Amino acid sequence: MAPRLASLDVYDVRFPTSRFLDGSDAVNVDPDYSAAYVILATDDGSWPVGHGLTFTTGRGTEIVVAAVEALRPVVLGRSTEEVFGDIGAFWRDLVDDSQLRWIGPQKGAIHLATAAVVNAVWDLWAKREGKPLWKLLMDLPSEEIVRAIDFRYLTDALTPDRALEYLRVLESTRSQREAEIIRDGYPAYTTSVGWLGYSDDKIRRLSAEALAAGWTRFKMKVGGTLADDIRRAGIVREAIGPANLLMMDANQRWDVETAISWMEPLARFDPYWIEEPTSPDDILGHAAIAGAVHPIRVATGEHVQNRVMFKQFLAAGGMDVCQVDACRLGGVNEVLAVLLLARRFGIPVCPHAGGVGLCELVQHISIFDYIAVSGDLTGRMIEYVDHLHEHFVDPVVVMDGRYRAPMAPGYSAEMKPDSLRRHTFATGEVWRDAAVATPVGG
Amino acid sequence: MAPRLASLDVYDVRFPTSRFLDGSDAVNVDPDYSAAYVILATDDGSWPVGHGLTFTTGRGTEIVVAAVEALRPVVLGRSTEEVFGDIGAFWRDLVDDSQLRWIGPQKGAIHLATAAVVNAVWDLWAKREGKPLWKLLMDLPSEEIVRAIDFRYLTDALTPDRALEYLRVLESTRSQREAEIIRDGYPAYTTSVGWLGYSDDKIRRLSAEALAAGWTRFKMKVGGTLADDIRRAGIVREAIGPANLLMMDANQRWDVETAISWMEPLARFDPYWIEEPTSPDDILGHAAIAGAVHPIRVATGEHVQNRVMFKQFLAAGGMDVCQVDACRLGGVNEVLAVLLLARRFGIPVCPHAGGVGLCELVQHISIFDYIAVSGDLTGRMIEYVDHLHEHFVDPVVVMDGRYRAPMAPGYSAEMKPDSLRRHTFATGEVWRDAAVATPVGG
8 A cells, every 4th residue: 555645734934034135126125035835744654755835925924824724635645656646636636626716726825835735745756766856757758747737728729749749759868968967057047146125336246256156147136216227237237248148137017118118228238138027917018028129038937827827928929038936836747837838839948946945946847848848958047046045955056157956856845954943933933032023014 | 083994803704505506617616605704993983894805615715814814914003094095005005015915916815805805995985985885986086086096017008097088088977877877777697597506407497587587688607518508508598588698607617729619509599708718817818719709709807816917808809798806806996997997998897796795796896887987888787696695784686687776885795793603614603503514625
């Protein structure tokens, strides 16, 4: 008898990042990087334990925790054999609860909760197989990858047969790309130089330091005042030189017409992309902006709620760069759907990362994407932010602007027990001992 | 000194409707009609108390309740003068909490919670003014209506100036339409005849009874098997005759291509619209279906998460009938935005209702729409379902297939104290006394 899923514990974990304005941008002015964090155990003590998380920014994490609790009855008691044998069916059961679906469906708090649970299940599976997640995925038969995906609402753009063709054509050369990634790592870019709350001097200093550390791709925040954006863009461009890549991120700050007019004066700093120029729900707005700012690319995805939205962004020409998020979507299964949709439309995937744990997760996604789906590194890179990695058992390793392939079993989401305990909200010592609770609107 | 908002209580209220398959459709197979229900009081005992709700379907209501609790600090302590003086600013503060927004933004559990809070505030205001909500709205200066709306992400389709023009042009004739509605009521259609869980005999009987009661517009559920849909459509069309309107509702059951092919054999029953043919997130999919099934209209809206999505549905031709929901959107303010967007694109608004309390709410919306925004009843009607009205202090009155204008002060959302107490989950006697708790997947 295969073990059964026997316990699902969920934690509200928050890091008081707002105290230093790390991660500040035009919309997220004071995030406390946080997670609804799941520990999933079987009834067999000899088995590993699965860890999964979904990223949040402080207040509201307790709502996602409540949503995870609501999913618990769908999970517990299931045989691991059944779950790993048809993980697509398991995913559909999670998102199809006939009453819970009303508060989504497949969006918002309930979908973030789905991500935490699904990511924990995949972590458990990969650990049991003794493989990092990307390796578990590449060793699965292509049919199993396709079966993990929910194709409902996708078939007008991508059928299971077509997805299988994409995977099949790269099967024979997978091991070459695996060896290459293990040897060379995966390209990355840094977002650590230009947070909106940083002073000009700090931006200048961080840009120079990052350049010296081997970075060649840099992202800055825009969307304050236009004068500020122009001045700050000048500082970064001057520091990194004309040959390196400079990306800009507006974090949804603009209306469609504002985005178009604002990018005119910013174009002289040669931005590689403009990220989240407007509402993450405005597919046609993104398409209008993409048409107007070409050849500057439009990048988005971190707030795109599910595969149906990605389908339209890609089909409408509103997404030149696909910034899939490992936790906004309903975990690994739905990320696989988006990788194949991006393949269908010939759009590179450059995952959103940062926050807490997102870098650890998305490295697996990009490595699998290269080995099994895209077969191409052109225009592809993973976001990197140098915060909070010290809290993870198997943190990311970035050298010379590239992610080193993670080799430990699992999905790299496991936090150190001490970090988990200290940052549990509001009883952990980080929150209990200091008057640091961030007030609403603070 | 104007009173301040001093207490916000929230209740998890559930009605065990799944026991009778009332409200069952292709996707919502066993809803327990529920609400996160808000009671908002000031610090002045001589003032009325505001009641507001957001509709849910059972499990998950506790998540929305947690989301309402997270909004409480944004509400309490505010002066009523400040809130009523600039209710648009109040709305933006609610949706803009810099940390909570991550778990939306403006979608899912946190946005449903916003609706409950915002609806309670408008109820309080209308009661204080001694007017039904529709009358409060029509008596506000047009500038105030415009100022209540958040135009962020809308301006490429609708500017404040243009919205003001739409309102101004109807100002001089408002009182005529007000008199007309008070005299004649507002057209309605009934959804009570064709729930998917009902037998053929029950459908036949209910259709005949509704016809005898004066109904001329009927909606049935589709999306089971095609053979079932054809047989059931035949039963309803035969019962209501060729001249009356028959609407069909697929509740998101189909992919784009399935919807198009399925509607071919159903077209011979002359459906007036097909509702929610596919995912509520698939704007371009709806547009493709609308193009293919014309002249059958495509109706959607009850799951459309915010004004940005409505903007695109309308602009893309994916919404021939706008089924705005009073609770899925962030309450009255955002509903006003959608009424004006629909006006901009010349699309009739036929609000989604049913559930619990939705009929009570949307009658105010449609009456205001007619008096101040559309000025036209062509192709406009309010959904009606005959469940659970007995729990409200001021229930809807429908006669001869028309809603009578509500005349009591407020937004008609107030439940009887005894109903509230008996149905509170899981301590109220309806849940406590019987083994009726619906299991997951049940």
